[in-house]
Amino acid sequence: MYWLIAVMTLGIVGLIATGIVMEMQPAKVTKPWFKPTIAMNLVIFVCAQAALIFIGAQDVMAAVEPAVEASGEISIGLGLGIIGVGIPTALSTIGAGIAVGPIGAASLAVLAEKPEIFGRTLIYLGLAEGIAIYGLVMSILLLDKI
Template sequence: MHWLIALIGLTLLGTFGLGAYLEFRPMTDAARVARWWKGTLAGNLLVFATASIALLVSGIDSALAQEAAAAHGEISTGLGLALLGAGLPTGLAAFGAGLAVGPVGAASLAVISEKPEMFGRTLIYLGLAEGIAIYGLVVTILLLGKIA
């Protein structure tokens, strides 16, 4: 089971490392980047999702074979995976909210600089974009209520 956790951890660290590298050393040719990103991003997402699901499925027997958690506060592998799964909605919703707030915030600043009376409307749109993260948090709370 430890090899599974190590492999998933290394996959995530590699993904974060590549993201940080591309953030600080972006490519310069815009046309080449647009063409390159479409195929590469789709391929990377497909490989990452497939490998992660395959690793989790291959380790599910080990996780389900664990005995129930003892009264001394021990956490079984199955419970640990359930808690990680319960936290995923918050993380993914926060990521989605960040993707939504970026363009909406930039457009809001552009509109406010031209028409200051539109400030209230732009706040509503930003609030709707940030609501995505709240929905993820609510789902996580509901899942934690079912687990514990």
């Protein structure tokens, strides 16, 4: 498992170094092999991360099982249930962020021309932000079921 962590660390260091090189000397990054190398580095990183999750999860579950039986506090099912409760909030917050960005930019552009429609633009922003509140309400309702 340590070799997977080493591969992921090298992948991250390689991507960071590549970004620094591309920012400092963008004219010298015209070699035909450079972009496929970055893509291959990213693919190796994603595959190593997936393997680490699958292999690491088995190791953690094997190590945690006796401790869970002894303490009786939390089980794997309860832990996965708590993660499942957080998913609606996370996804709705991402959706709200995606919605608020263009709406906010458009409302600022319109307000520069017609300041009298501030109330309408505020309503549109509130509707977009309401998506995150719906996700939070769903998480609270799901948390009550656990």
